[in-house]
Amino acid sequence: MSELLANSKPDVVKELMVVYSKHLYDSFFRIHHINMPYVDVVFSEEGVIEVPFIKHFADLEILHLALKYYADFSGLMSSLSGCKKLTELSFFGSLLREDNMAALAATLKNFTSLKILNLDRLIIVGAETAEMFAVSLGSLIFLEKLWLPLGPGMAHAAKLIIEQFRALPNLQFLVMKEILDDASIALLGKVARDGFLKRLHNLELQSNYMISESGWTTFFETAADMPELTLLNLMRLEAFPIKSQATTVTSFVRFVSRMPSLITIWMMGWQLDKDDFSLFNNMKEKHPQSTSLEIIWQIPFPFTPNIEN
Secondary structure, eight states: OHHHHOOOOSSSSOOEEOOHHHHHHHHHHTOSOOOOOOOEEEETTTOOSSOGGGGGGGTTEEEEEEBBBBHHHHHHHHHHHHTOOOEEEEEOOOOHHHHHHHHHHGGGGTTTTTEEOTTTHHHHHHHHHHHHHHHHHTTOOTEEEEOOBBBBBHHTTHHHHHGGGOOTTTEEEOOSSSSSBHHHHHHHHHHHHTTTTTTOEEEEETTTOOOOHHHHHHHHHHHHTTTTOEEOOOOOTTTSSEEEOOOHHHHEEEEEEEHHHHEEEEEEEEEOHHHHHHHHHHHHSSSSTTTTEEEOSOOOOSSOOOOOO
């Protein structure tokens, strides 16, 4: 790969997968002004070399980084700030320290062309870093898909983050795991009701164990005006189930009736009985997606289990 870079001068590179090495790094300085829309880079724990080469790719649109305790993360983010056409940024698979997350939070506001931001499984511990991240998020006005980090800092700033959705009119895909409580889920319902999540297709709220049953009831009663929502994920571990009361189920069914495009609802970990399904099915008959609408409340098996006495 490095020989190819050293001995050729391509004008267009459509996609590049890089497993980083010093030899390859030196070769990058021999190529400039390449139209490279997509780069996928995997850095190992030894990847302590600075990455100013990234700033040479002015046309970079998509960047996937898998970093493990990268030494000069602040320098990396500074270099990325020069990629004004960047529309997709993913750190999925990365292991980042709190100071790395602070650097990301501080520079995120510069990526104003972003449409996709994947920070799934990253962790923000500190409240100050999470608040800075939340404020920066409001600058990404073209954002369509968002996977938020986890951690106590994110739980602290959850309401501030949700407030930023009022400035993100293009949001279509949202993942908020493990950071919501009764107050923040209630605010999410109000933001939806006020018309700021009209374009949302996928809403993934799985594993939010700080939300009580009454908190979910409030959300179901409040949330509205999501005409394009097709998938709702409310899954939780079977070890932390919700035994739904009649009032919760009633508010949930009414919520679904207000979502005309909803097709799939993931509810593993919610203990529903035949009366709950009877209520749901009665509503389903009048729902615009009556032939497709389904609740997935048990783990699907790829085969039919053979149970013997």
